[in-house]
Amino acid sequence: MLSDWPILSLVIWLPIAGGVLTLLAGRGGDGPAVRPIALVFAIATFIASIPLYTLFDTATYRMQFTEQVPWITTFSINYQLGVDGISVPLILLTTFFTVLVVIAGWEVIKYKAAQYMAAFLIMEGLMNGVFASLDAVLFYVFWEAMLVPMFLIIGIWGGHRRVYAAIKFFLYTFLGSVLLLVAILYLYFESGSFSLLDFHDVRLERVPQILIFLGFLVAFAVKVPMWPVHTWLPDAHVEAPTGGSVILAAIMLKMGAYGFVRFMLPITPDASSELDWLIILLSLIAVVYIALVALAQEDMKKLIAYSSISHMGFVTLGFFVVFSIFERNHEVAGAAMGVEGGLVQMISHGFVSGALFLCVGVMYDRLHSRQISDYGGVVNTMPVFASFFVLFALANVGLPGTSGFVGEFMVIMSAFKANFWYALLAGSTLVLGAAYTLWMVKRVVFGDIANDGVRELTDLNGRETFVLGSLAIAVLLLGVWPAPLVNLMHSSVAHLLEQAVASKL
């Protein structure tokens, strides 16, 4: 039986093994086998992850594809893996994007290609580990280890200020992680186990709950990132190579939001309920304030980075409007849409922001500039590219029929149930998001040819067309028919909501 295979271990260790092999193949200069090996492993991992979707049982909220092996028995730490409807889409997103990133870096990366490819493969395994871990120590190990390859990617293949950006990235996220560790240790002493599922059941008094909640919040808010701990992201994106930006935006930002639903809501429900106003406030600031900041950007990558922060505000907003709705209706029915909307927004934002960073990468590879003012009239010389860019821009704007609409729609619908003003402020993204995105499109894509650089641009090659085309299909498919994705989540989200509204006091 295929379902008896340790699929989760496979999607964690297969790419890591592939990364090691790639490194070996690249010893003493870049061997010709480096790229094919990396690609084969990326594709194999993607294929290996598909059964997670096809064999997934949507009827239960219980963890599936579970594996458990004792690891450090003294502290009852286990190698414990399992996924539910919340984590499966994120793992698929990771394995899908790694394939694209390997292909996207195929010709572009000439310096230390083996190390570059290996870093992405190893990072893929570690990120899958984060999403699949059910043991807090294992989770923490993956969580921290994942930073290293990203740190290297920015630090080695990055732009001029790469060292500043890499250290800022590392310190920000590392400082957050320390508090995560403290919270995990406290929970261990309370529950006598490191299993996340035991954490979910452990009873906690109000004060420790609030402290744990705040510890989690700092750790996860940095990753999301939420205002005001977001300033590392634009710097990291600007300096990161295209592949780094793509993984950062598409997957890594989701880690923080994942922490919200895996840790905060179920482990500290009373604190979450008491402090929901704080999260909602920070989310709405992210949506409005950051959108305005995005409007002022002159660097495309920075603009998309700020756009990411703004869009992630929808995710956290969707997660935390639950409590107001529950307070009003006294039943969880009617609150699921916000959480599901947030989760859909995570997946969609992965596709859209990843695609936009790839688009900027396509232009950067040709003109070596990210400045909006260095472009203009790109459509004249790159019509195919322009079509893709406009499509992804419209998805970023949340146009119905693209994936970008689904999550925003669901979150706004829920936010309205919580409070009219939440919905109005969140909805401002309809206007502001369109303003900063399409204004950039106007200045970069449309208009007369701005300079000789643009005049000599060549349109997409086959490799680039394949990468952007795959994402275009994903974005449209998810926009026209999101039901299969959302159906995956129903049971898990319903269970999560029960946990979130059940008092632990």
Add this chain to the structure above:
Amino acid sequence: MSMENVYLGIVLAPLLGAIVAGLFGQQIGRAGAHWVTILGVAISFLLGLLVFKDVVFDGAAIYNNTVYTWLASDGVRFEIGFLIDQLTALMILIVTFVSLIVHIYTIGYMRDDPGYQRFFSYISLFTFSMLMLVMANNFVQLFFGWEAVGLVSYLLIGFWYMRESAIYANLKAFLVNRVGDLGFLLGIAAVLMYFNSLDYADVFRAAPLLSNLTVAIIPGTEWSVITLICILLFIGAMAKSAQVPLHVWLPDSMEGPTPISALIHAATMVTAGIFMVARMSPLFELSETALSVVLVIGAVTALSMGILGIVQNDIKRVVAYSTLSQLGYMTVALGASAYAAGIFHLMTHAFFKALLFLAAGSVIIALHHEQDIRKMGGLRKYMPVTYACMLIGSLALIGVPGFAGFFSKDAIIEAVSHAEIAGAGFAYICVLIGVFVTAFYSFRMFFLVFHGKERMEAHARMHLHESPAVITVPLILLAIPSVVAGYYIGPLLFDGFFADSIKVAPEHDVLARVGEHFTGALGFIGHGLAGPAVYLAAAGVAAAWYFYLQRPDIPPKLAASAGWLYRLLDRKYYADDINEFVFAAGGRRLGRALWKVGDATLIDGVMVNGTANSIGRVSRLIRQVQTGYLYHYAFAMIVGLLLLLSWFVVS
């Protein structure tokens, strides 16, 4: 073939055409692109006729069914599905008919354009989107269609993407529409919250039960839920149907090629808001407050935008302001609960306004893309067919008895005169004055273009000739309904054509009161001759004739002597300037300030680097302590030990 497949065929045929022309335009060539898209729209039109016959003549039961479930969450199913009733059947015909004509016309108009295939792909995509909008049986799909037509409008206004003015206009159109979409989406959210369904049938059935429910948006104030929903939805309609103050995008949309000005920015898309409110009549009927808002906004738009038409010199912009004003008339009809009259005017307007735009386009290409009416004149003898068609369109627009516009516009004016809700008196005065204004600006343009001195350059005059058949035949095809469509006033307005697709509360039913005196179309003409509107229109034409043909020296003098007034009109009531200054520049400035002050100075400067700096300072201080002398450390240890001991003793 089951009717279900017919409905699918209606929407999918143009979509298929759009995809083929869009993705394989290079392979199938220009002729291939126009054939495949025209075929698609023609199929839609023919199937539309079939549906019309089925629903209207054969009295088929109303079809309301799901095609597929888009999304299910929280126990609510969001679906893609069709509602086929009288209102839908009529809208399908209007949309596909005008679209078909515009497709054919485009062959001539865009003949030399390098983006030929792309253009056909876009207009077919538009037809698909518009059909999805009018055939929706739920709010989500309505919003899908709503945004999709907005998207195609964006793409088409910016069709000539090399022009700075075009890509400025399309961004502006998108953003202004997004303001409306925000209201619309919040309205949908309110519907979902209170009805727990987005299906029209569910919502309309439950609406009366909610008519007394209130909500406190601002703590301490009580709002009727239905009023809130209606006003939020209407904000959406205001943007799409260009009502004051969200009208600013429509004049600029004229940067797009003329065929789409006719199809999208006159006949169909901009009337989506009108259609939406008519569709929502079961909700609007429950809120007189909302109806009054609709009525007043419509009246202000009808008059104020018409007045701006007088000072425009670009032939397309005159027609554009006329469209704004006519949309105001339709909105007035909605506000007066004369939904059927609004839809009737929507239909006649679709014919004669598409005709006017396409005729203007015929003039524009004859003059090699000259659009300034001050550089035209005397075109009558060069372009007789265009001239005749433009005349018919203008007569229909100003409401000359016997022409289509007369019936629909007079029905609105009559209906408003019977309306009793707040604002009805004001609206009545506005629409009456509007009749004079309409006649004046229409014939000012007409006389300046076709009569009087020939003011074009000699070079342009040499090449002047009537447009080819591919352009004039569509004009004639539109001229016919611009005359005859009006005679359907009886069946459409007074014989219950719309049946249950439009709901009117008995106390609001102004059309029934108009209908009390109705004895047929000819009788309606007679009745019209007894009212003021016809004479106001005649006065408008006479004034235009006097000022622009007899004494062309007067208008410039008037403009000079009433300088402030002229400037006010010329600057379009400063609406663009205010938007540009407050919202566009203001938004950019605010964003910059937040970035530089909030992110760079406060967060990065004070918090991040400040933390780093203070850690640095603290560690420098601590470094001072680490002197390396053993006696320093020993001394510190002793002091510490003493402190610890004394604390132990004291406590």
